[in-house]
Amino acid sequence: MRAAVITFPGSNCDRDLAVGLEMADAEVTRVWHKDSTLPDGIDLVGIPGGFSYGDYLRCGAIAANSPICKAVKAHAEKGGYVFGVCNGFQVLTETRLLPGALMRNAGLKYICRTVGLEVGENRSDFMQGYSAGQVIQVPIAHHDGNYTATTEELDRLEGEGRVAFRYNDNPNGSDRNIAGITSENGRVLGMMPHPERAMEDAHGSSDGARLFAGLIGAMATA
Amino acid sequence: MKARVHVMLKNGVLDPQGEAVRHALGALGFDDVNGVRQGKVIELDLADGTTEVQINEMCEKLLANTVIESYTVELG
Numbered sequence: 579m580r581a582a583v584i585t586f587p588g589s590n591c592d593r594d595l596a597v598g599l600e601m602a603d604a605e606v607t608r609v610w611h612k613d614s615t616l617p618d619g620i621d622l623v624g625i626p627g628g629f630s631y632g633d634y635l636r637c638g639a640i641a642a643n644s645p646i647c648k649a650v651k652a653h654a655e656k657g658g659y660v661f662g663v664c665n666g667f668q669v670l671t672e673t674r675l676l677p678g679a680l681m682r683n684a685g686l687k688y689i690c691r692t693v694g695l696e697v698g699e700n701r702s703d704f705m706q707g708y709s710a711g712q713v714i715q716v717p718i719a720h721h722d723g724n725y726t727a728t729t730e731e732l733d734r735l736e737g738e739g740r741v742a743f744r745y746n747d748n749p750n751g752s753d754r755n756i757a758g759i760t761s762e763n764g765r766v767l768g769m770m771p772h773p774e775r776a777m778e779d780a781h782g783s784s785d786g787a788r789l790f791a792g793l794i795g796a797m798a799t800a
Numbered sequence: 801m802k803a804r805v806h807v808m809l810k811n812g813v814l815d816p817q818g819e820a821v822r823h824a825l826g827a828l829g830f831d832d833v834n835g836v837r838q839g840k841v842i843e844l845d846l847a848d849g850t851t852e853v854q855i856n857e858m859c860e861k862l863l864a865n866t867v868i869e870s871y872t873v874e875l876g
Contacts, residue, residue, distance in 0.1 A: 635862070636865055639862060639865065640862075643861070671867070672865065677867075678867065679865055681813075681816070682816050684814075684816050685816075686816055686817065686820055724816070726813065726814075726867075726868060751814075751816070
């Protein structure tokens with residue numbers, strides 16, 4: 579399985595995401611935001627957390643219009659896998675690969691702590707390491723993680739089994755406690771929590787490692 | 801030529817920052833403030849002849865996220 583992890587100016591979880599994928603035996607290439615093509619034969623694109631372009635204008639807005647994001651959109655439209663964490667989720671909503679938007683946290687504060695997430699009724703390849711209803715511990719670290727979408731869009735996400743994770747104790751005001759969602763074809767996952775920061779017991783939780791292992795296992799048999 | 805783009809959260813989208821400003825005004829004794837909505841103003845310095853259609857395209861593609869925001873363009 580070959581993965582590309584993109585680095586924007588201001589990305590700060592790109593290395594962590596690359597290491598997380600490597601721990602699950604992916605072969606990872608790092609890609610710079612000014613590149614306009616992805617390396618050949620890429621199965622999965624990782625869009626990392628951080629503060630791309632200093633969060634200017636809106637979080638993720640400028641990254642979503644960078645040269646590499648055109649290639650990422652084309653990759654997703656061909657059915658390729660894309661995984662956005664934190665700022666990566668914001669980028670994915672800005673590109674419209676995922677619906678809705680991430681607004682300022684309802685409490686207006688940056689929040690950095692480990693939270694309980696309930697695994698949704700989502701059977702995409704990203705979720706193969708988990709079972710629905712299971713609660714996992716994963717850190718969040720964001721100022722703009724308040725997931726917002728129209729009632730129709732939220733109903734649709736729930737009806738189609740596209741909610742990947744929900745907060746147990748909603749920290750940021752997200753609609754319907756949503757922490758992560760997948761695209762219609764299940765190949766694009768965006769989530770605010772950081773599974774790549776929960777890879778081994780020394781991190782306080784290794785629950786994130788199962789996402790990487792489950793995904794890459796599912797991709798290998800697909 | 802110049803254009804001024806006003807970007808506001810759409811009606812119905814909760815604005816936590818505006819709410820915080822409203823509370824702060826209340827704490828200063830301004831009791832008559834029923835609501836505050838916070839947006840942004842973007843000034844564009846444009847080549848002469850730039851059309852309103854082009855400016856709207858800039859808004860749609862980058863300056864506003866039309867999932868949650870609306871915009872108005874003021875020319876001149």
